[in-house]
Amino acid sequence: MNNNILIIGASGQLGKYFVDKLSLNNNVIASDISSSNEFKCKFIFLDVLDIDNLKSVILKYKIEIIYNLAAILSAKGEKDPNKTWNLNTESFLNVANASIELGIKKIFWPSSIAVFGLNSGLEFVKNDVPMLPSTMYGISKLSCEKLMYYYNIKNVLDIRSLRFPGIVSASKPGGGTTDYIVEMLYSGLNKEKYICSLKKNRTLPMIHINDSVDAAIQLMNVEKKCLSIKYPYNITSFNMSPDQWKQVINDLGYKFDVDYMPDFRDNIAKSWPKTIDDNQLRNDISWKPKYNSLVTAESILKSIQS
Ligand code: AKB
Numbered sequence: 355m356n357n358n359i360l361i362i363g364a365s366g367q368l369g370k371y372f373v374d375k376l377s378l379n380n381n382v383i384a385s386d387i388s389s390s391n392e393f394k395c396k397f398i399f400l401d402v403l404d405i406d407n408l409k410s411v412i413l414k415y416k417i418e419i420i421y422n423l424a425a426i427l428s429a430k431g432e433k434d435p436n437k438t439w440n441l442n443t444e445s446f447l448n449v450a451n452a453s454i455e456l457g458i459k460k461i462f463w464p465s466s467i468a469v470f471g472l473n474s475g476l477e478f479v480k481n482d483v484p485m486l487p488s489t490m491y492g493i494s495k496l497s498c499e500k501l502m503y504y505y506n507i508k509n510v511l512d513i514r515s516l517r518f519p520g521i522v523s524a525s526k527p528g529g530g531t532t533d534y535i536v537e538m539l540y541s542g543l544n545k546e547k548y549i550c551s552l553k554k555n556r557t558l559p560m561i562h563i564n565d566s567v568d569a570a571i572q573l574m575n576v577e578k579k580c581l582s583i584k585y586p587y588n589i590t591s592f593n594m595s596p597d598q599w600k601q602v603i604n605d606l607g608y609k610f611d612v613d614y615m616p617d618f619r620d621n622i623a624k625s626w627p628k629t630i631d632d633n634q635l636r637n638d639i640s641w642k643p644k645y646n647s648l649v650t651a652e653s654i655l656k657s658i659q660s
Contacts, residue, residue, distance in 0.1 A: 356380055357459075358416050362402050362449065363423035365390045367527035368464070371567045372421055383415050386424075391525070402445040409452045419574070421462045422449045428468050428491040429619050430529025435490035442494035446501060454510050461513045462574050465499055465586040467559060467626050468492035468531075469517060479627040481588045481634045488625045499585050506584035514573050515586035516566070519630065522650050523563035524657040531622045532558060538599050539654055542608035550612050551619040554597040557628045561591040562645035562653065569641050576639050587635035591643035592650070593628060602651045 357380050361372055364384035370391045376382050377394045384393045385400035400411055402424050411417070424445040431438035446463060453461055470479055471486035487493050505511040520532030526540075527533045534550055541548035569589055573581075594602075600612045636642055645653065 357418045359419045359421065360385060360411065360417040361421045361423065366423055367521060367523055367525050368423050370525055371563050375567055375571060402448055405448040405452055408448055409456060412452060412456050418458065419460045420449055420453060420458055423464060426491065427530035428489045428622050429531050431489055431491035432618065438490040439494050443497055446498040450505055450511060459512065460574055461511060462570055463502065463513055463515050465495050465515045465517045467517055467519050467630065469496040469499060470627055472625050476627050479630045481631065489622055503585045512578060516570055516573065516589045517586045518566055519559035519561055519590050521563050521566050522560055522654055524654050531619045534596060535560065535599060538603065539658065542603035542610045543655060543658055545610050547611045547613060550596045550614050551617050552596050552623050553616045553620050554614045555595045556620060556623050557593050557595045558623055559590040559593050559627055559630050561589065561643060562650040565591055565643040565645055572639050572641050580638055582634065582638050588630045588632040589635055590630045590632050591645065592647045594647055602648055606651060606655065
């Protein structure tokens with residue numbers, strides 16, 4: 355291993371976890387437009403929309419692999435759809451173009467369950483289904499999925515991707531529909547009433563942050579010939595509704611109340627899968643999650659307190 359890796363969007367929900375894991379065996383540079391995390395590696399300010407700066411960073415640090423995590427998420431994205439389209443697609447294209455020009459070996463870019471829509475068979479969504487996303491976030495992610503496929507089949511880049519469900523972490527996300535999970539854990543811990551933006555029975559697929567990061571790194575480390583598809587893989591661990599989260603957190607001894615006041619985020623969640631099929635990923639890279647919902651709640655509550 356021991357590669358020079360650039361993480362773009364390192365200050366977001368996933369960044370610190372990727373930095374911590376990848377820094378164990380690699381030289382990692384974390385980058386973002388602001389620094390909200392303490393990193394175990396060098397941090398630089400980098401606006402991925404500035405392709406010249408991106409290229410000079412790649413050259414300066416002899417970058418070989420990029421994890422491109424920059425994105426505006428689903429709920430925030432609906433407040434300014436043009437900005438969301440521009441940031442999400444231009445960041446993808448800038449990384450792709452700079453990588454082609456400068457010979458980057460591999461790119462990881464997260465997609466999302468937001469690429470699915472009401473026509474996707476939401477009870478149990480397979481990897482390849484019709485997709486008509488209804489948020490600008492989902493539309494931009496789906497467009498980049500097509501670009502990813504194009505670059506992979508033309509053999510000009512090696513881009514790998516997972517369609518992340520709601521990720522449960524101690525780090526606070528920002529602007530997502532699934533943010534409520536993390537917020538609820540904080541409310542449970544602080545014994546504060548939580549106002550939930552989703553209906554109490556709105557079930558969504560979810561995963562512990564460690565499982566999602568491990569799967570992404572495992573996907574990046576397998577030989578290309580193991581991958582049976584050239585576009586993103588579904589990934590999931592367990593399915594939960596807000597009411598089930600409340601129950602789990604209460605059962606762990608953190609008694610708190612929840613008021614349900616569904617808003618536009620519930621409509622977004624309604625257009626996303628209730629459960630998804632990730633067997634293609636599990637078969638191709640021999641991956642399976644380690645954390646169920648109870649262990650996830652326990653582990654995240656513990657790490658928030660540490
Ligand atoms: C969001 O809620 O927008 C994200 C996602 C599911 O991609 N967490």
